[in-house]
Amino acid sequence: MIADENSGxxxxxxxxxxxxxxxxGFDMTRGADAAPLTHAGAYARHAGFRIEACIDxxxxxxxxxxxxxxxxxxxxxxxxxxDEPGAFDVVSICSPTAxxxxxxxxxxxxxxxxxxxxxxxxxxEGVSSRWIRACRDRSVTLVVNHTxxxxxxxGALAKELRQGRxxxxxxxxxxxxxxxxxxxxxxxxxxxxxxxxMELIATAGVRYDHWIDDPTFAALLVTENGGTPVYLSPAxxxxxxxxxxxxxxxxxxxxxxxxxMAWRIREIEASKQFKGYTSLGESSEREGLxxxxxxxxxxxxxxxxxxxxxxxGSGEQALEAQRVCQILLDAATSSYAANACREVRxxxx
Numbered sequence: 001m002i003a004d005e006n007s008g009x010x011x012x013x014x015x016x017x018x019x020x021x022x023x024x025g026f027d028m029t030r031g032a033d034a035a036p037l038t039h040a041g042a043y044a045r046h047a048g049f050r051i052e053a054c055i056d057x058x059x060x061x062x063x064x065x066x067x068x069x070x071x072x073x074x075x076x077x078x079x080x081x082x083d084e085p086g087a088f089d090v091v092s093i094c095s096p097t098a099x100x101x102x103x104x105x106x107x108x109x110x111x112x113x114x115x116x117x118x119x120x121x122x123x124x125e126g127v128s129s130r131w132i133r134a135c136r137d138r139s140v141t142l143v144v145n146h147t148x149x150x151x152x153x154x155g156a157l158a159k160e161l162r163q164g165r166x167x168x169x170x171x172x173x174x175x176x177x178x179x180x181x182x183x184x185x186x187x188x189x190x191x192x193x194x195x196x197x198m199e200l201i202a203t204a205g206v207r208y209d210h211w212i213d214d215p216t217f218a219a220l221l222v223t224e225n226g227g228t229p230v231y232l233s234p235a236x237x238x239x240x241x242x243x244x245x246x247x248x249x250x251x252x253x254x255x256x257x258x259x260x261m262a263w264r265i266r267e268i269e270a271s272k273q274f275k276g277y278t279s280l281g282e283s284s285e286r287e288g289l290x291x292x293x294x295x296x297x298x299x300x301x302x303x304x305x306x307x308x309x310x311x312x313g314s315g316e317q318a319l320e321a322q323r324v325c326q327i328l329l330d331a332a333t334s335s336y337a338a339n340a341c342r343e344v345r346x347x348x349x
Contacts, residue, residue, distance in 0.1 A: 187243065194247070
């Protein structure tokens with residue numbers, strides 16, 4: 001628990017909406033010494049926060065969550081909360097995406113200082129844009145949990161790429177599954193951090209591997225600055241979880257593995273077999289820093305609210321990732337429908 005960041009201030013009061021895995025469930029089955037991966041886990045480890053209430057329509061899950069995290073007030077609906085604007089400093093929205101709009105609206109009526117929302121913000125770009133404006137108009141900070149924005153290893157790579165440590169970027173491959181808007185949203189936001197704006201060239205291979213309205217598929221893009229190819233490589237969520245990234249550069253290859261739990265680095269060297277040639281050396285493995293991300297996010301929220309420091313993961317950044325994902329989704333599904341139509345016509349003939 002972080003004890004020296006409180007500086008005599010009263011703990012910031014937290015409401016958690018939704019009591020599933022990312023709200024706190026993942027940490028309820030892990031060791032007490034393990035780095036927190038959830039909202040509740042990160043708040044509980046930080047002396048600057050106190051979880052005051054939680055909401056979930058599933059009574060059994062709600063009771064288990066409230067008991068484990070020692071939450072004094074729990075209810076099945078936000079309508080059951082006391083009508084006390086300003087009672088919470090932070091509202092974490094961890095409910096299903098389809099409910100985000102409803103819960104953001106209800107959260108704003110509570111007049112918190114900050115809303116920390118799971119991605120995607122809402123189910124559509126237009127709706128997300130409207131609620132970003134609503135938060136801004138009410139002077140409520142909106143933070144969206146694209147977790148790798150707080151992964152120290154990702155931040156270090158972004159800095160190294162900007163400073164030329166790896167030379168020119170030759171290509172990027174990102175592997176994902178479980179939907180372009182869901183896990184794909186994490187990947188697109190990560191790519192925007194590392195290579196900036198991109199343009200779509202083509203999509204292919206639509207597969208509905210988890211969500212009925214959010215497919216996984218391949219996509220080829222190029223960066224606006226230099227035309228570097230960026231490939232989204234699909235896996236199938238029914239097989240296993242898969243989220244990895246490979247950045248091929250002038251001076252070596254950097255690979256993020258297991259969602260950021262490990263990194264593999266290969267740098268250029270003179271070939272030991274072929275005189276006059278340059279090759280990639282043996283890979284060096286580094287432990288990933290992804291488990292630090294939620295703690296860093298919550299620490300950033302604390303310093304933003306107490307000291308006014310800038311904070312990443314803004315609604316505008318999330319909106320840009322959602323805009324790119326929507327372009328990809330529209331292109332992929334329209335192509336998929338056209339191909340299906342051609343196949344039907346072919347069989348009919």
